[in-house]
Amino acid sequence: MRKQEVRNGGEAGQGHGAGSPAEQVKALMDLLAGKGSQGSQAPQPPDRMPESPLRPHSNDLRIKRHREALLNRTGGGGAELGSPSPRLTSLLLVEGLTDLQLREHDFTQVEATRGRWCSARTIALDRLFLPLSRVSIPPRVSITIGVAGVGKSTLVRKFVHLWARGQAGKDFSLVLPLTFRDLNTHEKLSADRLVRSVFPRAGEAGLASAALTRVLLVLDGLDECKTPLDFSNTVACTDPRKEMQVDHLITNVIRGNLLPEASVWVTSRPGAAGQIPGGLVDRMTEIRGLNEEEIKECLEEMFPEDQVLSGWVLSQVQADRALYLMCTVPAFCRLAGSALGHLHRNRPGPQDAELWPPRTLCELYAWYFRTALGGEGLEKGKASPRIEQLVPGGRKVVGTLGRLAFHGLFRKKYVFYEPDLKVFGVDLALLQTALCSRFLQREETLAASAAYCFTHLSLQEFVAAAYYHSASKRAIFDLFTEGGMSWPRLGFITHFRSAVQRAMQAEDGRLDVFLRFLSGFLSPRVNALLAGSLLTQGEHQGYRAQAAELLQGCLRPDVAVCARAVNILHCLRELQHMELARSVEEAMESGGLAGLTSPPHRAALAYLLQVSDVCAQEANLPLCLSPGVLQSLLPQLLYCQSLRLDANQFQDPVMELLGSVLSGNDCRIRRISLAENQISNKGAKALARSLLVNRSLTTLDLHSNSIGPQGAKALADALKINRTLAFLSLQSNAIRDDGARALAEALAANRTLSVLHLQSNAVGPVGTQWIADALKQNRSLKELIFSSNSIGDGGAKALAEALKVNQGLKSLDLQSNSISDTGVAALMAALCTNQTLLSLNLRENSISPDGAQDLARALCTNSTLKSLDLTANLLHDQGAQAIAVAVRENRALTSLHLQWNFIQAGAAKALGQALQLNTSLTSLDLQENAIGDEGASAVAIALKANTTLTALYLQVASIGAPGAQALGEALAVNRTLEILDLRGNAIGVAGAKALANALKVNSSLRRLKVCVVDEFGHLCMFGLTSSVAPGRVTWLPGDTALGVKCHLTAAVAPVNTSVPDLSLG
DSSP: OOOOOOOOHHHHTTTTTOOSHHHHHHHHHHHHHTOOTTTTSOOOOGGGSOOOTTSOOTTOHHHHHHHHHHHHHHTTTTTTTOSOOHHHHEEEEESSOOHHHHHSOHHHHHHHHTTOOOOOOEEEGGGTTSOSSTTSOOOSEEEEEOOTTSSHHHHHHHHHHHHHTTSSOTTOSEEEEEEHHHHTTOSEEOHHHHHHHHOGGGGSTTGGGOOOSOEEEEEEOGGGOSSOOOTTTOOOOOOTTOOEEHHHHHHHHHHTSSSTTSEEEEEEOHHHHTTSOGGGOSEEEEOOOOOHHHHHHHHHHHSTTOHHHHHHHHHHHHHOHHHHHHTTSHHHHHHHHHHHHHHHHSOOOTTTGGGOSOOSHHHHHHHHHHHHHTHHHHHTTOOOOOGGGGHHHHHHHHHHHHHHHHHHHHTTOOOEEHHHHHHTTOOGGGGGSHHHHTTEEEEEOTTSOEEEEESSHHHHHHHHHHHHHHHTTTOSSOTTOTTSOOSOOOSHHHHHHHHHHHHHHOTTOTTHHHHHHHHHTTSHHHHHHHBTTTBOTTGGGGTHHHHHHHHHTTOOOOSSOOHHHHHHHHHHHHTTOOHHHHHHHHHHHHTOGGGOOSHHHHHHHHHHHHHOHHHHHOEEOTTOOOHHHHHHHHHHHTTOSEEEOTTSOOOHHHHHHHHHHHTSTTOOOOEEEOTTSOOOHHHHHHHHHHHTTOSSOOEEEOOSSOOHHHHHHHHHHHHTTOSSOOEEEOTTSOOHHHHHHHHHHHHHHOSSOOEEEOOSSOOOHHHHHHHHHHHTTOOSOOEEEOOSSOOHHHHHHHHHHHHHHOOOOOEEEOOSSOOOHHHHHHHHHHHTTOOSOOEEEOOSSOOOHHHHHHHHHHHHHOSSOOEEEOTTSOOHHHHHHHHHHHHHHOSSOOEEEOOSSOOOHHHHHHHHHHHHHOSSOOEEEOTTSOOHHHHHHHHHHHHHHOSSOOEEEOTTSOOOHHHHHHHHHHHTTOSSOOEEEOTTOOOHHHHHHHHHHHHTTOOSOOEEEOOOBOTTSOBEETTEEOOOOTTOOOOOTTHHHHTOOEEESSSOOOTTSOOOOEEEO
16 A cells, blocks of 8 residues: 555557546546556566657646646745745654644643754654665654644645746646535535546546656644544545545545545644554654744834834743744744734823733733724724724624634634524624734635635634623523523623633543633733723622632542643633632742642643743752642653753652653653652663663663662663663662673663763662773763772772773762772873863872872873862872872863862972973962971962963962962963862962952952951951851942952851851952
8 A cells, every 4th residue: 555656558558549528537547446457467677668749748738737737826926925924834744643742722832842842853844755764664644733723734835836836846747636625515426426526637648647756735723624534434536436425435535445546635633633543644744833933023014114013022922931832833923923923113102001921811802902903094094093992893793703703612623614603693794804804814615616714713712702791691591502402591700610610621622722811811911901802891790709719619539630621720820819819839949849749730830841840950848749739740850951850759659650650642741850869670670671762762861769689770771771761870779780781781772871870779789891892882871880899999990991992981989999009000091092081080098199190190181181189188298299290291181170189389390390381280289288388388389371271269278368368469461260279278468458358450350269267256358357147148348449259257256166258259
């Protein structure tokens, strides 16, 4: 069925003798059905096919006429279509429909995913129907999905237009574009008539004999089909002339029972696309929404002559996160731009000044309605008419279109025809007005009848809600009842309750936005906006409190917070009743979320996870979630980009739940932190199973749990298959040598993991040997943190051998690993040949002056290492002096940490001399070394000549006033140092004055940290004593003249307490 092959010459001649048009059509249908008289013969390659004068080349007259007809249908010369947008020429390749797409409203899909798309794979429009590889075949059935208003029909028109001009789809001899708006006009149809409806020239002499290479049948707008497709109960049919219901015909075409040799391209909203079984779909693509730059371009195109206006509209859109997300849909972006642009051009009067800019969805559409009311006057260049003058027209529009919109929404009907309009009493003459045209658009069909649809689905929902709001105040029966008869229902609140119940019960969420608008009509701001046109002044006051109570009562203690519950929070926002959400948001900010666990609070938290700017980048939920609360939030956490669930005492059963979320095909989580929980090997195994199928997670932090060797092995097995995880932290998990061995096996196969944290895991030399062997093969790992283990010299030697071969590792952390000079010697020998390592941490080991000699030799040879940390070793002056000599020659090192190494003045002098020659070092740490005034003076002399050092750390270095004065003199000359830390030194008031004087001329220093203690135990600065309450900020005298901001981080410090920071600049 899926083989798309060129027919042979014998088959091409089959229809040549056909006489009547009916016979010619029959021959064409037989050809598409693969029933040629020689169809059983092997097809001949194109270069061996006999030349026939009737073979349809691209210049065939009938094809030319067909192309010309399509050009006229899709925009004539193409000026109307313009150049194709990159968004439409590069589609997203998706593996199938997600639960969100199948079950939720389009708005909910955009809000939950925050306008992001999860697929990174794209396919160019001109390759949409070509094989993905040399060994695959072209797709027969392709589906392109997208939310309402994203541009599916525009995409089809562009493709057909480009094909008609010979610029796309060149492998198709014939393209037959149809819309379901066309097909809905037929009660019954055959495949024969289907082809002729779009290609009437099929009956002309000779065309039926065409040796067609490929035919593309385009079916645009499956979501608008009047009858859902039922693949389970539709009877199979292979007769192309048999008349049948349209949905049965389309089902058989997609199955391949009819027109099996034709390629089929279906476009649809996601929910309706689920009608087609996945096994019948060869390729699925998705149209992405607008990105930030495209939203800007869209608004600029709306106001080409007023860039200031387009910029203002863009700023309003960006100021409201919910509005900005919806503007990723082009149709909504144009609607919002139209309303906001009208607002800016026609500034509201004093009575409306407090009503703009719009804060909610209903307010935006209320302004759009007012814009539409004034549309006729604006188009004629007149002033916008007063709202009172337009009341009759506005109410008539809602009265005529509202009932149509409401019943269409309830019955999932989005396209209407003249019989529908007559049934609901719509005056056809009214449809010609400019006001009505802003809501309903007319489109001619191939059957010469007109189809009508609302310009966007949300406008149908808005008008339907306006109708329901008006009708429910006088209706005595349930408006949702098909026959119009039900148990009596009196009063608006009774009908409002019915609408809420219907919306909560709708599994596909089709009434969600309708309910938002209905709730919005009860808000004070919308009432003020539409009073006198659609609403009665002040009528909301009698309903608002009852409606809010009714909505909050729907937040029942269900197992999970479903999308319907989150929509209730959206309704409360439209109602301007945000107390519940505000209380949860304040608790999140204050860290008091743990006490808010009721179902309403959970729903509010789920709502905030969608709309909050804070949660957009990271949902920070440590120390506040119980397993029950987490379980209820799982459906909403699915779409968070980053989750921090640290220190929640989660155990293995919770990992089973999280694993199910991470396994979902619509999971959008990219980063998740589960640090400091109670996860054992069973929980790790649950997470590992999810990694086998997850395609979104890039960061997994499990530090400070108890997964052990078995948990590490499970994760390692997943890493052999997973191709997305880039960061894994297993710090403090007691994985030991066995766990290290399992991870080593994974590293040998994995090509995506770039950061691995294994510190504090009791890994010894044996486990290190396994990791080192893996590094000889691995090229993707960039950072390995292996600190606080027990690798010793044996492990260091193994890693050294790996570094001689490995060309990918950039950072290696071996802090606190009992490495002595022997291990360092091996590592430094490797550094002499390694050209990729940029950072090496050897702090808190046992490196003596002998080891320092090896370090120095490596630094003289290596030209790539940029950061070296030797803090808390045993270098002494001799070792530091050797390193200083190397620093003179080295031109790569930018950061050197020598803290707490028993360094004194002699080594400081050597380092000072090195700094005068070195041109690469930007940060030097000598804190907790007794270099004294002599050492500080040597460093100060170097600062006068050095032009690269930007940070110098000299805390607790036995520096007194003379050393500080020397540094002050250096600062008066130096123009590059930005950070100087002198805390913990007794520089005295004289030293402080010297530094202050230097700051009068120094313009580079951004941060100076010192403390000066007077005889009373109080901080003094610039010779002035400042005694202020702790925690307060004091601007010291002279700060204006110096141009430097001075503040105390701790105002009062007794001599015997820890040294506070004084930040200058």
